[in-house]
Amino acid sequence: MGAEPPKKKAVTTLTDIVIEDPRWEEAALDGLAESAAVKTLEYLGFPIGGYEIAVLACDDARIADLNAEFREKPTPTNVLSWPSDDLSAEEDGDTPLPPAPPDPTMGESLGDIAIAYDTCLREADAAGKTMTDHVTHLIVHGVLHLLGYDHVRDRDATLMEGLETKILGKMGIADPYRG
Numbered sequence: 001m002g003a004e005p006p007k008k009k010a011v012t013t014l015t016d017i018v019i020e021d022p023r024w025e026e027a028a029l030d031g032l033a034e035s036a037a038v039k040t041l042e043y044l045g046f047p048i049g050g051y052e053i054a055v056l057a058c059d060d061a062r063i064a065d066l067n068a069e070f071r072e073k074p075t076p077t078n079v080l081s082w083p084s085d086d087l088s089a090e091e092d093g094d095t096p097l098p099p100a101p102p103d104p105t106m107g108e109s110l111g112d113i114a115i116a117y118d119t120c121l122r123e124a125d126a127a128g129k130t131m132t133d134h135v136t137h138l139i140v141h142g143v144l145h146l147l148g149y150d151h152v153r154d155r156d157a158t159l160m161e162g163l164e165t166k167i168l169g170k171m172g173i174a175d176p177y178r179g
Contacts, residue, residue: 013034014034014037014038014041014048014051014052014053015030015033015034015037015052015053015054015055016052016053016054016055017029017030017033017055017057018054018055018056018057019057020056020057020058020059020062021057021058021059021062021117023059023117024057024115024117027117027131027132027135028132029055029057029115029135032132032135032136032139033053033055033113033139035136035171036136036139036140036143036171037053037139037143039140039167039170039171040140040143040144040147040167041143043163043166043167043170044147044163046098046099046147047101047102049102049104050101050102050103050104050107050108051099051102051107051108051109051110052107052108052109052110053109053110053111053112053113053143053146054109054111054112054113055112055113055114055115055139056112056113056114056115057115057117058114058115058116058117059116059117059118060076060116060117060118060119061076062114062116063076063077063080063114063115063116063119064076064077066080066114067080070082076116076118076119077116077119078115078116078119078120078123078138079113079114079115079116079120079138079139079141079142080113080114080115080142081111081112081113081114081142081143081145081146082111082112082113082146083110083111083145083146083147083148084109084110084111084146085099085100085111086148087099087147087148088148088149088150089148089156092153092154092155092156093153093154093155093156093158093159095159096147096148096149097148099147110143110146110147111145111146113139113142113143113145113146115135115138115139115142120134120135120138129176133168133173133174133176134176136168136171136173137164137168137173137176140164140167140168141160141164144160144163144164149163161177164176164177165177
């Protein structure tokens with residue numbers, strides 16, 4: 001009798017990528033988004049398995065349509081997010097509510113993110129950053145929005161930007177808010 005082959009671990013992905021603009025394939029968004037989402041949840045102490053995030057990889061025209069439809073701003077933007085649940089804190093600067101624990105048999109959606117290639121590239125070039133670092137930052141930013149973090153109020157913005165900086169730092173990416 002020979003030894004049994006090792007059992008394969010189930011591979012689960014946190015992000016489900018829908019690529020509308022093929023330039024995102026060349027930019028390897030699938031790996032960037034997965035890594036950024038995983039690192040964000042890990043940093044905040046949430047389990048990885050069982051959660052799902054849909055990511056739409058699009059261009060400026062598509063994101064401008066979405067921005068007009070959902071925010072009444074008919075212009076392109078870098079990233080948009082739609083949380084499945086409103087987890088935002090009532091008090092400015094407080095930590096948002098945690099997401100519902102994931103059901104081990106079904107994926108628990110945290111929400112959706114859309115990201116625009118053209119705007120990301122322009123912003124990265126203007127800031128002298130790599131596209132990879134900028135996109136990773138924007139996915140971390142979008143995931144934090146899905147988890148109830150925001151930057152409308154001053155103390156909320158300070159909290160969110162601090163988390164982004166720490167998460168990105170653990171990924172070897174410089175503080176995006178330092179000039």
